[in-house]
Amino acid sequence: MKKCLTVLLAVSLIFLPSLPSKAVGVREIPEHVLLIVWDGTGRDAIKLLMEKNDLPNLKSLTEEGALVAIDIRRVTRTVPGITEIVTGYPPEVTGIHDSKTKAPIPKGLTLFERLKKEFGPNGIVTFAVVGSKGSTHDINRSGGLFYNALDSIDKMVSPLKTQDEIGAETLSAIETYHNQRFFFFVHFHEPDEAGHRHGGGSKEYYEGILDADRWLGKIMEKLKSVGIIDKTLIYITADHGYNMGMTDHPDAPFIFLATNDTTVMRRGERTDIAPTILARFGIPVETLQPALEGSPLSEFEKTKPYW
Numbered sequence: 001m002k003k004c005l006t007v008l009l010a011v012s013l014i015f016l017p018s019l020p021s022k023a024v025g026v027r028e029i030p031e032h033v034l035l036i037v038w039d040g041t042g043r044d045a046i047k048l049l050m051e052k053n054d055l056p057n058l059k060s061l062t063e064e065g066a067l068v069a070i071d072i073r074r075v076t077r078t079v080p081g082i083t084e085i086v087t088g089y090p091p092e093v094t095g096i097h098d099s100k101t102k103a104p105i106p107k108g109l110t111l112f113e114r115l116k117k118e119f120g121p122n123g124i125v126t127f128a129v130v131g132s133k134g135s136t137h138d139i140n141r142s143g144g145l146f147y148n149a150l151d152s153i154d155k156m157v158s159p160l161k162t163q164d165e166i167g168a169e170t171l172s173a174i175e176t177y178h179n180q181r182f183f184f185f186v187h188f189h190e191p192d193e194a195g196h197r198h199g200g201g202s203k204e205y206y207e208g209i210l211d212a213d214r215w216l217g218k219i220m221e222k223l224k225s226v227g228i229i230d231k232t233l234i235y236i237t238a239d240h241g242y243n244m245g246m247t248d249h250p251d252a253p254f255i256f257l258a259t260n261d262t263t264v265m266r267r268g269e270r271t272d273i274a275p276t277i278l279a280r281f282g283i284p285v286e287t288l289q290p291a292l293e294g295s296p297l298s299e300f301e302k303t304k305p306y307w
């Protein structure tokens with residue numbers, strides 16, 4: 001009888017449809033935020049895979065939230081890309097102009113530092129998991145991109161070689177910190193790596209994206225199992241797109257933002273992502289110094305007409 005029940009339970013777990021989650025309320029400060037980068041994932045690839053129904057977890061994430069276009073005005077490289085995503089500032093402010101720049105982000109500008117300042121050193125757990133290869137080395141090495149922010153990052157795991165390792169570290173961090181307010185930065189590098197090896201648009205390139213989507217599914221399942229999915233906002237974006245048929249991304253400015261944040265309502269630029277997250281945490285972005293270039297994707301920009 002006991003065995004029978006166990007089998008029944010196992011079967012029901014396998015076939016249990018993933019339950020729609022209740023999103024974090026519009027005026028609610030989120031308890032937990034994950035900012036996930038799918039390195040080198042262009043908007044064209046996302047569109048193609050979504051049309052084929054091949055990204056079930058991205059689809060489920062955005063059902064209540066949004067999938068919006070993000071454009072890049074400057075170089076389509078990883079190091080300046082990640083810099084803009086985690087700071088909201090352009091190279092004119094950070095000095096990070098391309099992936100050859102060997103300097104850290106100036107002190108105080110990253111989301112890690114802004115959030116530690118807002119909530120206090122013990123008021124929020126900050127965590128970064130970064131893939132290993134190519135120019136992303138520059139994020140991790142001594143004196144690398146996040147060097148000045150290390151005081152504000154409670155745990156940084158890098159460099160990691162595979163998305164399985166990156167995903168497993170993320171699940172383990174959710175398990176460890178789910179009772180605390182947290183901000184995680186997670187960098188899945190495989191679409192970019194596969195693109196450099198086999199070309200943008202190759203089978204391997206798409207497989208890197210499908211694998212990142214499978215990990216998104218596991219992350220959402222974990223958030224459900226520890227009971228915090230309703231208090232968690234997830235933002236997925238890319239540092240740059242990919243030039244299809246090439247093994248590089250010199251001119252790949254069309255990317256995306258996928259989220260369960262119900263306040264996101266417009267397309268934008270790479271420098272709008274950090275202000276969106278800061279605003280959701282209740283930080284008055286218009287008072288930050290130096291002045292941010294972008295603005296939250298929950299607000300239509302007042303200074304620029306959209307048409």
Ligand SMILES: [Zn+2]
Nearest residue numbers: 039040078192
């Ligand atoms: Zn990249």
